[in-house]
Amino acid sequence: MPLIFRTVFLLLGGLFLSVSGKEMQGFAQTQDFEAPFSPVSFPEEFLPGWWGNEVRSTSSRIVQVAGQGRNGSAALAVQPISTFDGIIWIKLNQIAGGANQLSFWAKSIQNGSGSRPAVVQVSWSATLDGEYADHVGVGSEATFPNATTEFQKFNFSPPVSLANLDEIFLKIEVKYGQGSGSAARWVMDEFSFGEFEIDQSAPLIHTVKGYDQQEILIGFDEAVDPVFSGISLVYSLEGENPVEVLPISDSELVLKFDQQLIEGAVYSLAVSQIPDLDGNFLKDTLVNFSFFDPRAFDYKTLVVNEIMPAPRADQDLPNVEYIELFNPKDKEFRLSGLLLSNSRSETSLSELWMAPHSYLILSPSGTASQFESFGEVLEVRSWPTLLNSGDLISLKTEDGTLVDQLSFQTTSWGGSEFAQGGYSLEVPNPLYPCANSSLLRTSTDPLRGTPGRVNSTFTNELDGIELKVERLYFKDSSEIVLRFNGPLPPSFGVGQLSFSPDLVIDSLIQTSEFQWSIELKTPAVQSQIYELTLVGLADCQGNFWESLGPWDLVYAKKAQTNDLELNEVLFNPRTGDPKFVEVANVTSEFIDLTGWALSNGTQVRLFGIEGLILPPSGYLAITTDTAALQRSYPQSADGHMMQIGSLPSYPIAGGTVIVLDRDGREVEQFSYSESLHHPIIRDPKGVSLERLRFGAIKSGDTGWVSASASADYATPGKVNSQVFSGKSTGSLLQIEPEIFDPEGTQGPSFTTFRYQLPSSGWVGSLSIYNSMGDLVINLAQNQILGAEGIYTWTGTQAAGGRLAPGIYIVVFELFDLEGRAMVVKKTVVLAARL
Numbered sequence: 001m002p003l004i005f006r007t008v009f010l011l012l013g014g015l016f017l018s019v020s021g022k023e024m025q026g027f028a029q030t031q032d033f034e035a036p037f038s039p040v041s042f043p044e045e046f047l048p049g050w051w052g053n054e055v056r057s058t059s060s061r062i063v064q065v066a067g068q069g070r071n072g073s074a075a076l077a078v079q080p081i082s083t084f085d086g087i088i089w090i091k092l093n094q095i096a097g098g099a100n101q102l103s104f105w106a107k108s109i110q111n112g113s114g115s116r117p118a119v120v121q122v123s124w125s126a127t128l129d130g131e132y133a134d135h136v137g138v139g140s141e142a143t144f145p146n147a148t149t150e151f152q153k154f155n156f157s158p159p160v161s162l163a164n165l166d167e168i169f170l171k172i173e174v175k176y177g178q179g180s181g182s183a184a185r186w187v188m189d190e191f192s193f194g195e196f197e198i199d200q201s202a203p204l205i206h207t208v209k210g211y212d213q214q215e216i217l218i219g220f221d222e223a224v225d226p227v228f229s230g231i232s233l234v235y236s237l238e239g240e241n242p243v244e245v246l247p248i249s250d251s252e253l254v255l256k257f258d259q260q261l262i263e264g265a266v267y268s269l270a271v272s273q274i275p276d277l278d279g280n281f282l283k284d285t286l287v288n289f290s291f292f293d294p295r296a297f298d299y300k301t302l303v304v305n306e307i308m309p310a311p312r313a314d315q316d317l318p319n320v321e322y323i324e325l326f327n328p329k330d331k332e333f334r335l336s337g338l339l340l341s342n343s344r345s346e347t348s349l350s351e352l353w354m355a356p357h358s359y360l361i362l363s364p365s366g367t368a369s370q371f372e373s374f375g376e377v378l379e380v381r382s383w384p385t386l387l388n389s390g391d392l393i394s395l396k397t398e399d400g401t402l403v404d405q406l407s408f409q410t411t412s413w414g415g416s417e418f419a420q421g422g423y424s425l426e427v428p429n430p431l432y433p434c435a436n437s438s439l440l441r442t443s444t445d446p447l448r449g450t451p452g453r454v455n456s457t458f459t460n461e462l463d464g465i466e467l468k469v470e471r472l473y474f475k476d477s478s479e480i481v482l483r484f485n486g487p488l489p490p491s492f493g494v495g496q497l498s499f500s501p502d503l504v505i506d507s508l509i510q511t512s513e514f515q516w517s518i519e520l521k522t523p524a525v526q527s528q529i530y531e532l533t534l535v536g537l538a539d540c541q542g543n544f545w546e547s548l549g550p551w552d553l554v555y556a557k558k559a560q561t562n563d564l565e566l567n568e569v570l571f572n573p574r575t576g577d578p579k580f581v582e583v584a585n586v587t588s589e590f591i592d593l594t595g596w597a598l599s600n601g602t603q604v605r606l607f608g609i610e611g612l613i614l615p616p617s618g619y620l621a622i623t624t625d626t627a628a629l630q631r632s633y634p635q636s637a638d639g640h641m642m643q644i645g646s647l648p649s650y651p652i653a654g655g656t657v658i659v660l661d662r663d664g665r666e667v668e669q670f671s672y673s674e675s676l677h678h679p680i681i682r683d684p685k686g687v688s689l690e691r692l693r694f695g696a697i698k699s700g701d702t703g704w705v706s707a708s709a710s711a712d713y714a715t716p717g718k719v720n721s722q723v724f725s726g727k728s729t730g731s732l733l734q735i736e737p738e739i740f741d742p743e744g745t746q747g748p749s750f751t752t753f754r755y756q757l758p759s760s761g762w763v764g765s766l767s768i769y770n771s772m773g774d775l776v777i778n779l780a781q782n783q784i785l786g787a788e789g790i791y792t793w794t795g796t797q798a799a800g801g802r803l804a805p806g807i808y809i810v811v812f813e814l815f816d817l818e819g820r821a822m823v824v825k826k827t828v829v830l831a832a833r834l
Contacts, residue, residue: 028194029093033076037064042089049091051128054084062086068187070105070151070250075189078174079111080118086174086186089128092193093167094158102156102170104191108144114181118144118174124159125169132171134159141177146184150226151250153277199278207252208269208289211334215256216269216291223250224282225275236270261291294334294353297403299490302327303430304393304406305359308449309386312422316447318370321386323362323393324451326430327354335360335378338403339396342384348398352378361451375452388419407437407513418442424449426457434487434540435513467539467548470514472532473611474555477523481611482532483515487540492516498533500550524555527590556590556613559661563587564596566659566670567619567691568707570714572652574686577632579650580623580641580716581657585614586694595662598622600648600655607644608662614640621716622647629716632686639717670704678706678761678784688714690721692760705760708786721786732756732824733812739829742795742802751828753779753791753810760787762816768793768828769809776803785814795830805832 031047038046039057046055052062059065060079069075078086094100108118119141123132138154162168170193174186199222207219216237228234232241235255242255261267272284306324313319323340327333336351340362354360361371364383371377386393390409396402406427413419424443427436443449445456471483480503494508497518504521511517524530531550538544568582581598585591596608607622614620621641623629630637650657654673661667677684689704707713711721734754742750753766766780777798779791797803812824 028192028196030193031191033064033069033074033189033191042087051089053087062088065187068109069189073189075187077109077188078118078186080174080176080183080186082176085176088172088174090170090172090191091128091167092158092170094165094193095195098195100158100163100193100195102158102193103153104188105151105153106138106144106186106188107149107151108147108184108186110146110148111185112146112182114146114183115179116146116181116183117141117177117179118146118184118186119177120144120172120174120186122156123171123173124162125171126162126165128169130169132169138172144184144186146179146182150247151189152226153223155278199276200280201276202280202282203251203274203276204282205271205285205287208287210261210291210293211254212295213260213293214258215254216261216267216289217248217252217254218269218271219252220274220276220282221251223277225277225279226250229253229274234271234273237267261293263293263296264290266290292331294332295337295397297333297338297397297401299402300404300433301329302333302354302395302403303427303436304395304404305430306424306426306443306450306455307386307393307406307408308424308451309391309408310388310420310422315422317422317424317449317451318363318367320363320367320370321383322371322451325354325360325362325395327356327358327360328430330356332356337398339394339398340380340384341394341396342386342391344387345382345384347380347382347384349380350378359452371451402510405435405437405513406440408440412437412440413442422448424451426450426455428455428457428459430455432540433489437513438486467537467543469532469549469551471611472551472553473613474524474553475517475610477526477555478520480518480520480553481515482518485514487513489538489540491538496534496537498535500531500533501528503530526555526557529554554590554613556592559585559591559593559596559614561661561665561667563589563591564593564614564659564667565691565694566657566668567694568621568688568715568720569650569657569670569672570686570688570716571650571655571672572674572685572687574632576628577686578623578625578628579647580621580629580688580714581647581650582619582621582716583614583659584620584691584694585616585618588616590615593620597660597664598648599658599660599666600650601658603648604660604664605644605646605648607642612642619717619719623716633712633714633716635712636714636716636718639715641717672704676704676706678763681706681784686713688716690715706784708789709783710780710789710791711786721789732814732822733810733826735810735826735828738827739831740795741831741833743833750792750794753793753812754789755785755812756788757785757814759816762814764815765811765813766791767811767813769811770803771807771809773809776808793828803830805830 035047037055039055040046041054042051046052054061056063061084062078064074065077066074080086120138121135122138123135125132136156158168176183203220203222203224205218206221207217209217211217226247230245232245235242237257240257242257244256246254248254266288269287274282303326304323305326308322311319311321333354335349335354338349339346340349359375361375361377362380363371363377365379365381368377368379392407394405408425410419412425413423425440426443428439428441441457443456450456468485470485471481473481475481494505497505503524506519506521509517530553532553533547533549535547537548563585564583565586567584570580573579591614593608593612593614594610597604597606619640621639623641623643624647626641626643629641656669656671658669659667672689674684676689677687681687688707690707692703692705707715708721715721732755736752740751762785763782764780764785765782767778768776770776779793795803808828808830810826810828815821
């Protein structure tokens, strides 16, 4: 029967090679030893048509061995000892008069430390119990030493005297060889008998490509001799022989070289004198190929493109978690050794070559068959089970290089019906150069997921966000934390950071999707204000800034016990408004409040997030809704406020506000109640209590007063309306300007009345009369006044009508709870255009 050849053209690094392969045709009787052996001996069969003189289920005599076959399969093994030589009889069906051939693979495995080989021979007979003749050795006495060797192929022809029989018998004897001590174990696999063509064609190279940074993979179109192919001298890469040849299959080898190979470079590999298993030698061959390292992973060389954290049993997709990878590059990658992890565990991926622009479904062990109809699948041992409520999925190299990362929460689905409905989360554009977590979308495919194909939510149009610095602070004197409100491309680096005064940067490390750590070579100076400017910055949408910023930051000292004091408390807000507690920095230095908290004696609420800095003499109002607080107190809308999830319980009837330092120690407490409000206040809703002066009162129910009406009854994040400095300008009421035209023809169209009182706690009225003594308007009527304040007048009467030009009398009436009273009278001129 003639040999049949086929010609295949393969693209190797941009060059075409012509490679020939061959096919064998004919009838063959085979045995792969995968079926279980029956532990019975001659004359009973341990396999159909197979007998042995002592077959066991243990590891001695004639036995089936797992994992020792040519491809990790099962095989037959014989262990000769001083009192036992193994004998195997096999019934063979042949085509009478045909060109029948016997073929099998065999090797030896080391058994103990002895020096005896296994000596093997075959012989033939017309009947099972007849006389066996034509004894032929399988190799020589040195072929199967007491050492672990590679499989070799052996071919035999039955004797001519038996050629016309339909049924003949083969005997294989495995004998205890000469030497000392134990003998080798003999292993046989892939037994074949029948009429088939003998291979007479030389092996050909069909693959040459990168395998690692210093390694290339060479593949042949058939199995090659393991001894010859393992000799480094038969390979030459640009005149250099490999330092090591590593077989990975019977037709593929890895060549390792001393030098690192250059990505994209064209190399020439010369190969010579390698035979196949039938002794056909490869002609001297020169292969030109372009080298690409399939293990050269960088950020986004592979993309986590789709995840199924919460599958459901009643859907069309398998009820199995999966993660889909996408290769966006023009080269293939080897996945062996890549680390896949979630927030709780980590595992490594098995060997697989991922083609350019291809998809790969990762699934738990034993589930690949459920995904085969959707695309290529790689089972993952020790699958990192995804948390339905939210998780972080990472793909990294063994040296820690981040390849891609994806985080999700329940809110990523956009609704509980999707989060619990067996829907996958898809990346809308796997070519997006930045992190994709904030862009995840629920699959819109009818199957509720798209494993192994283009995502249903794919788009080239992604909504951009205005890039902002969200957090910037010193973690310590040598590390700065920089956080943006969105992702940045991998090109973001040290060269885009500019500090004034100068700070020398040692490294820039991305610590999360939006956050970086800036490591400094020399520590920052405490209390020095630095400015950060970003230069030459590009975002993920392609926007570019020559310069962005600057932003201030300062390395502050850790706040001490006497550095921070309670300054204002609103415990009875108006309906719908939030409560707040204000603290004040009573020092002339920047202080770091990291770890500080509020308490009521039982509950503790942290407000000192990492990097929270309060400037000298600065104020901080802590509330649960800063926007609502700004709307309710517009004069303090620009005050320094921060929002936290919840405050400790501060009842309206009264309670205690406690400040705790970063070690949980009590720094100060203030016991409040409505009795501390000014008696004139009938409804205390929305009125805060303010501290009169720093350091005067540490606890108790004195030293606090109601906030001034002129300041909206509260001053969150700003200096108190009732603060008393102890200084006076010597004038209770100042008018500026004393002459004004409401039309603004010659200056301001209004006038201001500024007051400064000798102490807090005064109640006042500010009224304006005409020259006849008639009241025209009350600007304030029995209001609780702050230590300082201001009123304005536009020259109108109470009803809003414009007054006639002339001289008007301003009366400022004051009294306090101790019975003191004061009256200040001044004049103001209302002018008109001539």
